[in-house]
Amino acid sequence: xxxxxxxxxxxxxxxxRIVDHSLKKVPKIDxxxxxxxxxxxxxxxxxxxxxKQNTVTAFIGPSGCGKSTFLRMINRMNDYVDGFKMEGxxxxxxxxxxxxxxNVEELRKKVGxxxxxxxxxxxxxxxxVAYGLKIQGIKDKDFIKERVExxxxxxxxxxxxxxxxxxxxxxxxxxxxQRLCIARTLAVEPSIILMDEPTSxxxxxxxxxxxxxxxxxxxxYTIVIITHNMQQASRxxxxxxxxxxxxxxxxxxTKKIFTNPEKTQTENYITGRFG
Amino acid sequence: MNNIRKNRWKDQVFKIWGIFCTLIGLVLLVVxxxxxxxxxxxxxxxxxxxxxxxxxxxxxxxxxxxxxxxWILLLTTIIAFPIGVAAGxxxxxxxxxxxxxxxxxxNISNLAGVPSIIYGLLGLEVFVRIMNLGASVLAxxxxxxxxxxxxxxxxxxxAIKAVPSSIKDASYALGASKWQTIWHQILPASGGGILTGVxxxxxxxxxxxxxxxxxxxxxxxxxxxxxxxxxxxxxxIQIFNWISRPQAGFIENAAAAIIVLLAITFVMNGIAxxxxxxxxxxxx
Numbered sequence: 327x328x329x330x331x332x333x334x335x336x337x338x339x340x341x342x343r344i345v346d347h348s349l350k351k352v353p354k355i356d357x358x359x360x361x362x363x364x365x366x367x368x369x370x371x372x373x374x375x376x377x378k379q380n381t382v383t384a385f386i387g388p389s390g391c392g393k394s395t396f397l398r399m400i401n402r403m404n405d406y407v408d409g410f411k412m413e414g415x416x417x418x419x420x421x422x423x424x425x426x427x428x429n430v431e432e433l434r435k436k437v438g439x440x441x442x443x444x445x446x447x448x449x450x451x452x453x454x455v456a457y458g459l460k461i462q463g464i465k466d467k468d469f470i471k472e473r474v475e476x477x478x479x480x481x482x483x484x485x486x487x488x489x490x491x492x493x494x495x496x497x498x499x500x501x502x503x504q505r506l507c508i509a510r511t512l513a514v515e516p517s518i519i520l521m522d523e524p525t526s527x528x529x530x531x532x533x534x535x536x537x538x539x540x541x542x543x544x545x546x547y548t549i550v551i552i553t554h555n556m557q558q559a560s561r562x563x564x565x566x567x568x569x570x571x572x573x574x575x576x577x578x579x580t581k582k583i584f585t586n587p588e589k590t591q592t593e594n595y596i597t598g599r600f601g
Numbered sequence: 602m603n604n605i606r607k608n609r610w611k612d613q614v615f616k617i618w619g620i621f622c623t624l625i626g627l628v629l630l631v632v633x634x635x636x637x638x639x640x641x642x643x644x645x646x647x648x649x650x651x652x653x654x655x656x657x658x659x660x661x662x663x664x665x666x667x668x669x670x671x672w673i674l675l676l677t678t679i680i681a682f683p684i685g686v687a688a689g690x691x692x693x694x695x696x697x698x699x700x701x702x703x704x705x706x707x708n709i710s711n712l713a714g715v716p717s718i719i720y721g722l723l724g725l726e727v728f729v730r731i732m733n734l735g736a737s738v739l740a741x742x743x744x745x746x747x748x749x750x751x752x753x754x755x756x757x758x759x760a761i762k763a764v765p766s767s768i769k770d771a772s773y774a775l776g777a778s779k780w781q782t783i784w785h786q787i788l789p790a791s792g793g794g795i796l797t798g799v800x801x802x803x804x805x806x807x808x809x810x811x812x813x814x815x816x817x818x819x820x821x822x823x824x825x826x827x828x829x830x831x832x833x834x835x836x837x838i839q840i841f842n843w844i845s846r847p848q849a850g851f852i853e854n855a856a857a858a859i860i861v862l863l864a865i866t867f868v869m870n871g872i873a874x875x876x877x878x879x880x881x882x883x884x885x
Contacts, residue, residue, distance in 0.1 A: 401774060408698050435776035445767035448790060458775040461785065507771070514775055 354379040354518065354548045355400060356417040362395055365409035369395045371572040372414070377565070382544050384559035384580065385552045387569035387595070393552050396569065397520050400550065401437040402430050418518065435462070438511035442523040444503035446495030446510075451478075451487050454495040454506055458514035477513040481505040481539055501532025508539065519543065521551040525558065537562050556596050560584045568592045634863070641856025649857055653823055654839070658850025663858050666839035668825040669738070669818070670807055670865070673835055676742035677749065677806050682799055685750050689757025689795075694783060713751035720748045721815030729816055736817030739829040744812050749802035756798020760791035793880025797873045804869040808862065810837035836862045 353376035362370035369392045377383050385393040395404065402423065404410045415422045423433050435458070446454050455474040464470060474491075478484040483505045487498070495506050504524060511519060521540070525533040540549060540562050553559050559566055560580055567577040568591075576583060576592045587593045594600050652662020692709075696702045724744025734740040764787050772782040788795075813835055820842035822834040836858055843855035 403770065403774065406773070431776045431778050433776075434774055439770075439774035441767060441770060441774075443767060445765070445771045447768060447771065447786060457772070457777075457785070461772075461775065461777045461781045510771075510775065 359414035361413040363411040381564040384563035392572040438516035452491040477509040644857035669833035681746040685753025718811040721812030752802040760794025800873040
């Protein structure tokens with residue numbers, strides 16, 4: 327297969343990245359006074375937090391503590407939930423994403439998401455990765471082919487699937503499916519990737535592959551990941567945030583959280599005494 | 602008798618009762634179909650299909666009624682399919698879950714249970730008289746569309762509900778709009794289910810008699826409708842008309858026409874079952 331690069335698009339992308347790097351001092355994601363309700367239930371009770379560019383931030387905490395809700399605030403996936411209400415500001419690169427005129431679809435191209443259970447579309451592997459581009463109206467077939475290949479290469483899936491790109495994405499193994507889902511997210515070239523327990527349904531070998539991948543992706547992307555696996559959080563993240571009952575209990579460098587946490591609650595949780 | 606034996610005995614009794622009840626339905630159906638086949642099978646030939654109705658039973662055919670039924674079927678599909686599916690999509694994907702949508706939901710389910718003759722009266726007033734369509738194929742199709750709309754809407758909603766929400770989430774998370782998600786993910790995934798519902802609804806429509814009689818479909822039409830505004834007859838009305846004649850020949854004709862009508866419904870149901878199975882396999 328011959329790969330023809332699209333020079334104009336390539337140029338824009340490199341340019342983007344240079345601009346991004348120059349902005350490094352502004353927090354990539356800045357959450358201010360975020361409160362969330364589902365009907366009368368207050369799921370997030372006022373959280374301030376900022377995430378630096380090109381870092382991996384782990385969200386930890388017991389189930390139902392609001393970390394998933396909080397993560398989904400960053401790409402506005404809660405918008406469709408019935409009874410959802412929010413207060414506060416969430417800024418990405420300095421712009422409040424909950425302003426009225428914000429185009430949610432554009433936002434989600436910038437903020438990708440990987441889910442707990444691998445959820446490939448019931449389409450071919452190629453179509454799975456190309457979907458995000460096609461819905462943007464991109465028709466240039468060579469460009470799509472090139473982007474599909476580079477995305478699959480980034481997640482180290484290319485060699486495994488290059489001969490049957492027409493096969494259904496659902497025919498892959500669980501670990502491959504999850505890497506396909508990450509490739510699908512990368513194809514849209516987001517700058518932030520949100521991951522909601524991406525390895526919780528995978529075996530240890532697939533998990534190791536994904537962790538390795540996350541480590542590499544950090545160079546280009548800002549990653550926020552929810553995990554219930556403390557070892558995983560300490561292995562892959564630069565910063566860790568501990569949530570409990572809708573509040574942010576502690577947020578610091580991962581090393582600090584895991585070796586010398588400020589709060590006893592945090593310590594109890596990471597050592598497995600509760601949660 | 603101890604408890605275990607007693608329960609086992611009860612189990613057996615219920616099983617036999619169940620078999621008996623199933624058999625009642627089956628035996629009646631077999632007797633009915635057998636009777637119809639004996640009466641009518643000899644009458645079915647190409648001439649019967651292509652002849653116009655006549656005063657003489659041996660020259661009579663179902664051509665006009667069959668064509669009328671096909672016209673009705675096509676027009677009803679064209680009208681009910683897009684409206685019903687669109688309404689189903691709206692209710693499932695767009696409408697906020699509040700009191701109004703709850704009320705709508707209950708009423709649509711209730712509409713599915715309204716006797717068909719009531720739809721006939723509505724069709725007579727609205728389509729035949731107010732819209733001045735006359736006793737035309739179009740008026741009949743509109744009436745039958747009303748009749749099957751609730752079924753189509755409910756079937757569409759059920760099919761859409763069965764699409765895993767993880768697929769929708771994935772699509773939204775990649776920056777797809779609601780419409781893109783519906784068009785590229787939800788409809789392809791639920792298409793089989795929607796189609797099944799529509800076909801079953803249509804096979805009900807093709808057997809309806811009462812509403813079309815009320816709308817004014819004719820028992821005797823010596824021509825095939827050329828446009829949606831022409832008068833028409835349909836198979837069930839033709840059958841009804843033949844059965845009410847005294848000559849034995851017409852009874853035979855009626856039996857033969859029933860076979861044709863049954864064949865149409867069975868084929869449609871078969872197609873529906875085929876789609877349902879194909880669709881279920883995809884998700885396993």
